[in-house]
Amino acid sequence: MTEPLLSVRDLRVSFQMDEGLVRAVDGTSFDIMPGQVLGVVGESGCGKSVTMRAILQLVEKPGRITDGTICFRRRNGADTVDLARLPPRGAEMRDIRGAEIALIPQEPMAAFSPVHTVGDQIAEAILLHGHRWKEGGRKLRRAEARDITVGLFRDVGISMPEQRIDAYSWQLSGGLRQRAMIAMALSCKPRLLIADEPTTAIDVTTQAQVLALLRDLQARYDTAIIFITHDLGVIAQMASYVVVMYLGRVMEEGPVDEIFHAPKHPYTKALLRSIPSLYGETRVALPVIAGALPHPFNRPPGCPFHPRCPDAMARCSAAVPSLQPVAANQLASCFLHHDVAEPA
Amino acid sequence: MTDSLLEVRGLQKFFPITRGFFQSVVGHVRAVDGVDFTLKEGETLGLVGESGCGKTTASRCILRAIDPTGGQILYRMRSGKVVDLATLPQGELLPLRAEIQMIFQDPFGSLNPRMTLLDNVGEPLLVNGMKNRRERADRVAELLRLVGLRPEFMHRFPHAFSGGQRQRIGIARALATNPRLVVADEPVSALDVSIQAQVLNLLLELQQRLKLTFLFVAHDLSVVRHISDRIAVMYVGQLVELAPTAEIFRQPQHPYTAALMRAVPIADPRVRKDDGILGGEVPSPAAPPSGCYFHPRCRHATARCRAEAPELREVAPGHFSRCHFAGEMTF
Ligand SMILES: Nc1ncnc2c1ncn2[C@@H]1O[C@H](COP(=O)(O)OP(=O)(O)OP(=O)(O)O)[C@@H](O)[C@H]1O
Ligand SMILES: Nc1ncnc2c1ncn2[C@@H]1O[C@H](COP(=O)(O)OP(=O)(O)OP(=O)(O)O)[C@@H](O)[C@H]1O
Ligand code: SF4
Ligand code: SF4
Ligand SMILES: [Mg+2]
């Protein structure tokens, strides 16, 4: 059996605010295998971005990883490192960040500096981790880094790459900027690419182009991708394995076909029913999830979904269901399917 | 004008591009340049298209939040009189403000954070002459109940509400003056999926109950399909296709509409598709291509398309397309 590339166990991240404690990530666990596309789906504020920033040790103050492990198998070795234990600014974390795990952040506009050309910024990253591109770890010359950048631009489907690398990010259209961002993320040949809502801010025809590009790159380089989105359509089209999050916890996870065709958790089921489809009956009431997402300072006790769950039982408000196997390859946190609670 | 509530003909809105110290006009952004449709009382017309195609600009012209550059916007008032909103003098617009209302994308930006719900929702009532605060409070309570919020909430401020609740407040505000026509500009785009369904259901229910007519603007084709009787598709400021919902999905008569439908990611992993992805980018409305605006991206384009701009024409009963070859081939 293949070993996971990354294994997150019981991760907890909280923000100590004046108004109270925000448990942004509250016991999240999942694995990603080499070369897999893992889709993480969940509604706004459920902790998708914070989980990913925790993996890279980029959680900003007053946020803090309070518990859990993030085991990552490094390129060279058979053994893993626990990223949660590494000093955020230490040499090892810096080496992993960018060179082995790359992030396409949720706001691509903020990711590029407006005062340097996109080409210069990518070439700079290549120079920093230059040994990835040359045998024997020889230092790269600037002209070589520039050539590599042009090649990357061509790979991500940017036309006229020689001219485009001299553009500033604000001169590029949304679609081109997103492609440049992907080129930047690929510049160090990462083994794991984290794409945080890479197509949320762009149009549907451009989105289709970017999704096709990511699928193509994944197949070509065999990069593992964690793909974060709140769009179930995008998940269905991209992921091989899916993690469904709600209020900082994993509700259900499994192969994409099981999640869409045999969901077990009431939240997954409700979410799938509530989206209008391109085939369903029109102008009729959609099945809704009652109530609203709770305020982050006001997390419900017990199962986080219980105030909105149509199947809630007495036990659901008293104990927190843990993530347990419910079918082959499928896990769910729900007392309908098992009775294992989290230790209090 | 037949029996329709609204009839938009040849609508145009150009924004000047200025340069230099003297702000001389060096060109125009043709944000809206050829929008034609009618709206029957009680129906929902969905307006779709990608970012920058002119959906918001067209809506704002209809509300006369901005003055159109050209075209007609014929509106049949409650009294039966037909007026052209495009050219109506400001002074005569006031009675119409009560009849035509708007729901915005960003429910927070459109509410005043320093005013309670009573004042936010009640403001259009005040503007329309309901001076008595008691009377306004009664009406606001009724409106909050209508959109599924508790009347006691009227003394709270907007920040105390979730995104979905705020959008309900925005809807209550739009309904305050008993409008007949509601223009909703991306009313669910900013909402989470579980909340989106609640708001769509509310809009459908209110429409039936209050006999509202909707112009529903969105970029999400699944949402538009769900709520609309008919769908209008825009591309670079122009309406390129208009047809009843079932009809446009059964047989799109414009290559852009067909491409848009293929681009929607289907929430089913068993229906994966990589073919027919539309290449290229949306052109700028400041410098649109020659001939058919879609020709640089269209796989059916011919020399004729590069030279000659197609007109919007009726290719089947009630089905309009702006393509030279509509009706002659399947896209
Ligand atoms: N810097 C911060 N300070 C305080 N709270 C934060 C901070 N960053 C995130 N949070 C809180 O952590 C929770 C999870 O946020 P996160 O950004 O991970 O959500 P998300 O799932 O990525 O949502 P979205 O879909 O909107 O991007 C939220 O309640 C958010 O308010
Ligand atoms: N006040 C303005 N001055 C100059 N140009 C404008 C102005 N308002 C809009 N535009 C331009 O007009 C075009 C149409 O914009 P509009 O906001 O109507 O598009 P939209 O279809 O609503 O897009 P979105 O989906 O992004 O909301 C765009 O190119 C936009 O940049
Ligand atoms: S544990 Fe209970 S409340 Fe939670 S999802 Fe399952 S049935 Fe619903
Ligand atoms: S007119 Fe020509 S270019 Fe335009 S949509 Fe039709 S076939 Fe394509
Ligand atoms: Mg996020």
Ligand SMILES: [Mg+2]
């Ligand atoms: Mg708009």
